[in-house]
Amino acid sequence: MIEMHDIWKTYADGTTALQGVNLVIDRNEFVYVVGPSGAGKSTFMKLIYREEVPTKGQISVNGFNIGKLKHRKIPFVRRNIGVIFQDYRLLPKLTAFENVAFAMEVIETPRRLIRKRTMEVLELVGLKHKAGSLPAQLSGGEQQRIAIARAIVNNPSVIVADEPTGNLDPETSWGIMNLLEEINFRGTTIVMATHNKEIVNTMRKRVIAIENGSIVRDQQRGEYGYEI
Numbered sequence: 001m002i003e004m005h006d007i008w009k010t011y012a013d014g015t016t017a018l019q020g021v022n023l024v025i026d027r028n029e030f031v032y033v034v035g036p037s038g039a040g041k042s043t044f045m046k047l048i049y050r051e052e053v054p055t056k057g058q059i060s061v062n063g064f065n066i067g068k069l070k071h072r073k074i075p076f077v078r079r080n081i082g083v084i085f086q087d088y089r090l091l092p093k094l095t096a097f098e099n100v101a102f103a104m105e106v107i108e109t110p111r112r113l114i115r116k117r118t119m120e121v122l123e124l125v126g127l128k129h130k131a132g133s134l135p136a137q138l139s140g141g142e143q144q145r146i147a148i149a150r151a152i153v154n155n156p157s158v159i160v161a162d163e164p165t166g167n168l169d170p171e172t173s174w175g176i177m178n179l180l181e182e183i184n185f186r187g188t189t190i191v192m193a194t195h196n197k198e199i200v201n202t203m204r205k206r207v208i209a210i211e212n213g214s215i216v217r218d219q220q221r222g223e224y225g226y227e228i
């Protein structure tokens with residue numbers, strides 16, 4: 001569960017990106033975060049995966065007050081949150097297999113478990129046969145599938161996806177969405193920032209709209225609500 005209580009975020013240069021955000025996202029929800037460019041969506045996402053800390057207010061993920069987390073506890077909380085980006089962010093010199101396995105190595109998973117679990121998630125994303133390929137040898141959609149495999153390999157309770165289909169054509173985007181929906185069905189909370197009107201209006205979920213750093217709309221089975 002994710003809870004934000006009166007969250008404010010002002011960056012070092014004085015830009016206020018979020019102002020007074022309150023919300024609760026329950027276990028196993030699928031939430032779209034929409035809004036104009038510069039509204040504060042990425043900042044909102046970064047607070048959840050603790051890339052940024054709030055200037056004011058409280059945010060908790062699975063009961064941990066992550067704005068006030070002791071440094072040594074950060075890895076422990078982060079492993080419970082998978083992150084997916086628009087630009088995939090795979091390590092270019094590692095194969096698909098190694099990119100996914102790496103996420104397990106950093107938390108010191110025993111070697112025999114790493115191989116088994118890595119192949120399991122590669123199969124889930126439909127890319128077992130590409131285990132030995134480097135990112136440059138994969139299409140954008142395949143790279144995003146590998147990034148999803150990496151995000152879920154440690155069984156996180158939450159996936160944060162910041163415009164995961166932003167660089168993909170419509171058909172490939174639907175493949176990614178079906179995969180995220182499947183992961184959600186299996187019990188993972190998904191928070192996804194998107195500008196994709198068609199996806200939001202077709203695959204109906206909770207929609208949170210952010211404008212000028214504030215939540216202006218929060219609807220179950222909502223609509224995208226903007227023209228582009």
Ligand SMILES: Nc1ncnc2c1ncn2[C@@H]1O[C@H](COP(=O)(O)OP(=O)(O)OP(=O)(O)O)[C@@H](O)[C@H]1O
Pocket residue numbers: 011012013015016017035036037038039040041042043044
């Ligand atoms: N590191 C930073 N330092 C200063 N200002 C920042 C920083 N990151 C974001 N901002 C500013 O905070 C505001 C919100 O940015 P944010 O990236 O959260 O918006 P967004 O809704 O994700 O936009 P987009 O849809 O274009 O990705 C913007 O005014 C942006 O310029």
